[in-house]
């Protein structure tokens with residue numbers, strides 16, 4: 073008889089957890105994964121054996137100790153290794169009520185070998201079983217967190233392995249170069265083509281250029297994951313808080329006729345046509361004797377510095393809206409300049425910006441120009457975060473960027489190294505850095521951080 077090779081120590085605990093969100097719902101799904109999953113399924117349903125794999129089967133759940141009926145639902149059986157975690161897995165679908173969920177979880181808790189799952193534990197087992205690489209694990213967390221359509225698309229693409237394939241392709245080129253080089257070193261007194269080392273260094277240079285080109289792309293993937301940060305800036309009373317409230321469609325920030333109302337940075341989250349935006353209201357830029365206002369202005373400058381996009385709102389109600397305090401922002405051609413309070417302007421001409429640009433006219437009092445501003449903002453945000461389906465998969469985390477930078481630097485060192493042995497050492501370091509991106513090597517320290525992002529039941 074064929075016997076499966078034991079892949080885990082026999083005392084591996086069987087994990088269980090509620091995988092749907094806690095609280096009232098039509099259905100709740102409890103997952104059980106590990107060597108005793110089948111026994112647990114049988115104990116709770118009174119069955120002699122698990123049902124046909126991957127087929128929903130009606131079940132009456134009962135307390136194995138007392139025989140009391142706890143709920144009426146469905147069970148699914150996923151024998152390993154063809155399961156999410158690679159282990160034997162059972163899913164119990166019960167009613168989504170707090171008491172029902174509690175009763176089922178309590179009944180599982182007393183079964184031999186069963187332990188409640190920590191957050192991310194099922195996915196950790198899937199990773200350990202080689203079912204997912206690290207980029208897919210991260211994408212799964214992003215998919216669960218996705219709040220907009222573009223975020224969902226990006227997470228799904230990464231989960232399906234787009235980024236992992238790109239990185240693995242680079243890694244294969246690197247490993248091939250390394251293998252050739254090691255052959256050169258090992259057989260150096262025998263006859264090997266003289267041209268091997270130069271052609272190998274050409275390959276390394278080509279790989280370095282490909283990775284550098286990917287790094288030179290704007291950080292669209294990270295922006296899409298975290299939101300494009302837009303800072304609303306301008307002189308006091310320009311209507312910055314009024315604009316933020318109008319875009320957020322709620323009274324997020326205090327609006328008043330008193331100049332210097334806003335001090336703290338007030339953030340609102342927007343979904344502009346599927347693209348996430350973090351819009352920040354800031355204190356009006358001016359010199360002030362008030363220390364609290366000074367701190368507000370300092371924070372406004374810091375936010376302007378850190379933002380992906382700066383929206384400068386000018387006060388159209390004053391004769392010369394181009395206040396000296398905003399001159400550096402006006403000088404930056406990337407700043408989106410808006411002239412508010414056009415309703416108060418009468419026949420006064422609009423200010424001309426450097427380069428002959430004109431500000432976008434707006435009146436938050438009448439609503440004139442708001443739609444045009446929204447369209448322009450949406451376009452800007454889209455161009456900062458969109459990665460076309462045909463474009464190479466974006467890096468979605470700083471971790472990815474750091475690993476690629478490390479790879480690129482090691483490749484650059486390899487090309488300059490004076491001895492074949494030193495070239496090989498740098499290529500090995502480069503391969504390690506790439507391997508860390510997908511989790512192929514040396515990632516123990518990273519795992520806790522990444523899996524810690526998960527909720528229980530995933």
Ligand SMILES: Nc1nc2c(ncn2[C@@H]2O[C@H](COP(=O)(O)OP(=O)(O)OP(=O)(O)O)[C@@H](O)[C@H]2O)c(=O)[nH]1
Pocket residue numbers: 307308309310311312313314315326327328329330331332333334335354355356357412413414415416434435436437438
């Ligand atoms: N007439 C007119 N008044 C406006 C317009 N937009 C805003 N206001 C008024 O201008 C005043 C200042 O608006 P706020 O939104 O508080 O301006 P702010 O730029 O956030 O001001 P600070 O936080 O003090 O820097 C309020 O009384 C608003 O009602 C507009 O388009 N036209």
Ligand SMILES: [K+]
Pocket residue numbers: 308309327328329330331332333334
């Ligand atoms: K104000």
Ligand SMILES: [Mg+2]
Pocket residue numbers: 312313314325326327333334353354355356
């Ligand atoms: Mg304000």
